[in-house]
Amino acid sequence: MFRAKLSVVPAMALAAAAVLSACSSTPEDKTATWSPNKIYAEAKDELNSGGYDKAIPLFEKLEGRAAGTPLAQQAQLEKAYAQYKANDQASAHATLDRFIKLHPASPALDYALYLKGIVNFNDNLGMFSFLTRQDLSERDQKAAKESFESFKELVTRFPESRYTPDARARMTYIVNSLAQYEVHVARYYYSRGAYVAAINRAQHAVTDYQDVPALEEALFILMRSYDALGMTQLRDDTRRVMEKTYPQSEYLTRGVKSTQDPWWKFW
Template structure:
């Protein structure tokens, strides 16, 4: 009887061991494990060139770990951020760039990191149906636009001679125009609803915070209409004078949306 029990126990242990060994043997292996850092970088770059951004991002991440403490690791980190950006992984790309800027403040690639950070926010996803609605930057939440502007502003301030500075300045112009247009867009909405005090407040923000931009014309027009509706004759007259002085051939019509950023150059 004892021998039978021992046999059963032995058989059970053997089955368990076989199961464990089977599990171990099925564990996937990393095909890049034996690659040199040079080969890993080459493969990652090849994936980038072919547009396989997810694969490139994964390889750059491996390279960043294996080449830690070397210039190649920095290169891998910044290229990973670009691959994440192209993969529409905005949050991950920004996190990678913030980490790069924190860890490598003296890197010669800091200007590019700032430019790419601005670009990630500048090209925020418009949404699945944006091509139908023709929605532009002036009609969306402005946090990303403001973050983008700050990154570009830091770039041109710290590195005015950078090869990315010219493009950053042009994008900043578009962003400022769009931020003002956003305020006017909201003011126009309030005006159409008869919320004249709210319309005045948003129009004044556009004029005060973004002087000299195209949207200021409609902002002044909204002030004239809103003050008239509220019976504030003096304020209406003041706004009318400013409007006529800055825009002599004025008609009370909505201003155009800002042109696409690429039309600035």
């Protein structure tokens, strides 16, 4: 029994030595003696040179070091931008949501809302969509709707903001894409003979959106689907609406548009 108690002592000594060894191997914090301004300058240099993985922890240190100052708020926004550029949309969202909650009266709130919209906008569009000719309407719409809401809040609360004109243009694009998404799905159903489903999705586009390019094709899909189902009265009514709204429509003469460029190519 006495020997068992003695054996505990070297074990404890070994554990303590291991802890001390681990502490001695902890990397030294090179920013420990830096001023907040120096941390910010170093973080900006990393950000501007594309070193997002190095910029983010520096901005995080600055948030703590300069807590309660405008510089800490700036660090938070810069961190969100670095996370966005590093393709970490989830972290960028979390950072921006935290900023908006903590600083509702910040003079940079308009930028925070704009950046939140941009994060969703680019996440939804995809970096290489212009190579694959895949436009926003062919992707999941959740991010597009969240992007629209951020831009809408920006233009409503800050109509004179320097970011508002671009936000308005992107809102127009998003509305067009959401309508086109409904048409994209309607076209899919129609091509597979699911005419009732095609009608439902095309009607969504016609009912929920106005003055967008996609409505021309939505009406055409409605007309063709009614025709396929033998619903001649609705077919003829839809055709009259098309003829009045789009008198030069190529859908009425050719069945398709002759151009191969997508509607969103202007962006």
